[in-house]
Amino acid sequence: VAPGILRLQLPIPLPGLKHVNCYAMEDERGWTVVDPGLPGPVSFRSLHRRIHQAGFRVRDVHSVVVTHSHPDHFGGAGRLREAAGADVVTAANFRVWWDPEDGDDTALEGADRVAHHEIDLDGDREALAEGVRLDPDVAHAHAHGDEDDSAGDDDAELAEAETPWGGKRPRPPRMMRAALAVSRPFRRKLFPAPRPSIRLEEAQTIRLGRREWVAVHTPGHTPDHLCLYDPEHEVLLSGDHVLPTITPHISGLDGGPDPLANYVASLDKVAGLPGVRYVLPAHGHPFGDLPDRVAAIHRHHDERLDRLHQHLADLGEGTVGELSRRLFRPKAWGPMAESETYAHLEHLRLACRATRHPRRGTVVYSLP
Ligand SMILES: [Zn+2]
Ligand SMILES: [Zn+2]
Numbered sequence: 001v002a003p004g005i006l007r008l009q010l011p012i013p014l015p016g017l018k019h020v021n022c023y024a025m026e027d028e029r030g031w032t033v034v035d036p037g038l039p040g041p042v043s044f045r046s047l048h049r050r051i052h053q054a055g056f057r058v059r060d061v062h063s064v065v066v067t068h069s070h071p072d073h074f075g076g077a078g079r080l081r082e083a084a085g086a087d088v089v090t091a092a093n094f095r096v097w098w099d100p101e102d103g104d105d106t107a108l109e110g111a112d113r114v115a116h117h118e119i120d121l122d123g124d125r126e127a128l129a130e131g132v133r134l135d136p137d138v139a140h141a142h143a144h145g146d147e148d149d150s151a152g153d154d155d156a157e158l159a160e161a162e163t164p165w166g167g168k169r170p171r172p173p174r175m176m177r178a179a180l181a182v183s184r185p186f187r188r189k190l191f192p193a194p195r196p197s198i199r200l201e202e203a204q205t206i207r208l209g210r211r212e213w214v215a216v217h218t219p220g221h222t223p224d225h226l227c228l229y230d231p232e233h234e235v236l237l238s239g240d241h242v243l244p245t246i247t248p249h250i251s252g253l254d255g256g257p258d259p260l261a262n263y264v265a266s267l268d269k270v271a272g273l274p275g276v277r278y279v280l281p282a283h284g285h286p287f288g289d290l291p292d293r294v295a296a297i298h299r300h301h302d303e304r305l306d307r308l309h310q311h312l313a314d315l316g317e318g319t320v321g322e323l324s325r326r327l328f329r330p331k332a333w334g335p336m337a338e339s340e341t342y343a344h345l346e347h348l349r350l351a352c353r354a355t356r357h358p359r360r361g362t363v364v365y366s367l368p
Contacts, residue, residue, distance in 0.1 A: 001286045002235045002278035004209055008050035010037035012072050016246070020072045021282050022047065023237060025209025030060040032208040034228075034237055035067055035282050036076030047076050058083050063208055065089045066194055067239030067282060068225040069096045078192030089206065090196040091217055091226035163253065163335075165320035165342055166362030170251070170335040200226065213237075218270060220263025221248035223255045227270060234277035236290065242270060244284040247297050252342030260301065260347040267294045301344075308344050309353055309367075317366035320345060 001007045001023070008022040023034040033051075037043040051058055061084045066074045074096065080086045162169040200206060200215035206228075207213075213228040218241045228237040240248045248263075255262050270276075271294040279293070280286050287293065304327060311326045312318060318326075324341035325333055345365050348354040355368050 001280060003233045004211070005235065005278075005280065006054050007280070007286070008033070008047070008054060010043060010046050010050065012038050012043070014072065017072070017283055019283065021280070021284075022050065022076075023280055024051070024054055024056075026056070027208065027210045030062040031056050032063040032065065033061055033076075033080070034065040035073040035239065036064055036080060038072050038075035039078075040075065044076055044079050060084070061086045063087045063089055063198075064194075065208070065226075065228065065237070066094065066196070067227070067237065067241075068222045069094055070222065070240070073239065073282060074194040077194035081195070081197075082192050087197045088194055089198040089200065089208075090194075091215070091224045092199040092201050093217075094196050094199060094224045094226075096194060163339070163342070164363065165338065167321055167338045168335045169253065170339055216270060216273070218266035219255055220250060220259065220266045222251075223262075225266070229270075229273055229276070231273075231275065234275045236270065236273065236276045236279050238270070238279050238281045240282050241266060242279060242290065242293055242297070243281045244279075244287045244293065246283065247300050249336060250340055250343045251336075252339045252344075252346060258343075258347055258350050260343045261350070264298065264301065267297060270294065305344055305348060305353075308341070308348060312354060312365060312367050317364045319362050319364055321362075323365065 004025050006024045008024055009019045010022050012018065012020050020035055020037055022036050025032050031051075033047075037047050048058060051061075058080065061080050064077045064080045064086050066077050066088060068074075068091070077086075077088050081088050198206065202215060202217045204215045205212045206215070211230050211232055213230050216227040216229050216236075218225045218227050218239075221240050225239060225241050227239055227241055229235070236242075250260050250263050252259060271291045273290070276290045277288060278286060279288065279290050307327060308323060311323055315322070315326075320338050320342050323345065324337040327341055327344075328337040345354060345356075349356055349365070352368060354365050356363050356365050
C-alpha cells in the first residue's frame with residue numbers, strides 16, 4: 001500500500017467497522033506490525049494467517065506499534081510480545097483502562113471504559129459499534145454469565161450518576177463483561193496485556209522497516225493517540241485519527257475540558273505535515289489527499305456544532321440525552337452518542353455559544 005509496507009486486513013466483529021488494518025514492514029532485524037487486531041484467539045489466528053500469507057513468521061516480528069489504547073488496535077500486542085519477544089511501541093502516555101493482567105474485578109470497572117465507536121462522516125450512514133466484542137471462542141465459553149443492565153433513567157440512577165450529565169458511561173456489550181467476569185483464571189493466557197516497552201515522546205524518531213519514523217502525538221480520539229510520519233517516503237500511519245470515510249468517536253469523558261478542541265488541533269497538526277502522499281488508516285482504504293480529508297472532518301464537526309446550536313434555539317433547553325437523540329439516528333442512541341454530544345456541547349459552552357445549568361442530578365444546556 002506504500003513503499004515497503006503491506007496491509008494485513010484483520011476481521012473485527014464490530015457493526016460499522018468490520019476490519020482493522022494491520023500494517024507490516026520488513027527490515028534487517030525482521031518485521032514490524034502496526035495495530036495487530038482484537039484480543040483473543042480468533043483474531044490472533046487471523047493475524048497468524050495473514051503473516052504467513054505475507055511470507056514471514058510470528059517469531060520474525062521484532063516490534064509492534066500500537067496507535068492507541070482501543071482493543072481493536074492493541075489486542076494482539078501482548079501475544080506478539082510473548083510469542084516473539086517483540087517490543088511494544090506506543091505514545092509516551094499510552095494507557096489501557098483495562099489491564100487484563102490485574103486479575104481482580106477492578107479490571108471489570110476498567111473494561112467499561114474500553115468502549116469504542118466511530119461515526120460515518122455523512123450523517124445518514126451513522127454506524128455505531130456499541131463496544132468491543134470478545135472473540136466468539138471466548139464469549140461462547142461463558143454464554144450464561146448474563147446480567148441485567150437494562151434499567152432506565154430512574155431517580156436512583158441519577159443519584160449515583162456515572163457521568164457529568166447524569167447518564168451512563170459507555171460500556172462494552174454485556175457479553176464481553178460476562179466473559180471477562182468468568183474468564184479470570186485463564187485471562188492471562190488469552191489477553192496478555194499490551195505493556196509498552198518503547199514509549200515515544202513527541203517528535204522522537206524510531207527506526208522501523210528501513211526508515212526513520214517521527215512520533216506525532218494526536219490526542220482527541222483518545223488522549224494517547226500516536227501517528228507515525230515517514231517524511232522520506234511521505235507516509236503517515238494515521239491510526240484512527242484520520243480515517244477515509246468515517247470520523248472517530250470523540251469522547252466527552254477523556255482528555256480534559258474540551259476533547260473536541262484537542263482533536264481539531266491534532267487534525268491541523270497532521271494536515272500541516274509536509275508532503276504526505278500515503279495516508280495509511282486503521283480502518284478503510286489508504287488514501288492520498290490528507291489536507292482535503294482533514295477539511296472534510298472539520299466541516300463534519302462544524303455542521304454538528306451548528307445543528308446542536310439550532311436544536312438549542314428550537315427547544316429552548318435540553319439535556320445531553322435529549323440533544324443526543326436529536327443529533328444521532330435511533331440505532332446509535334445510547335451512552336456513546338451521549339458522550340460525543342457532551343463533547344460537542346462543552347465545546348459550544350467554552351466558546352460561549354451555550355450555557356449549562358445543573359438540574360436534579362443532570363445538566364441542561366441552553367443558549368446564553
Ligand atoms: Zn479507536
Ligand atoms: Zn479503531
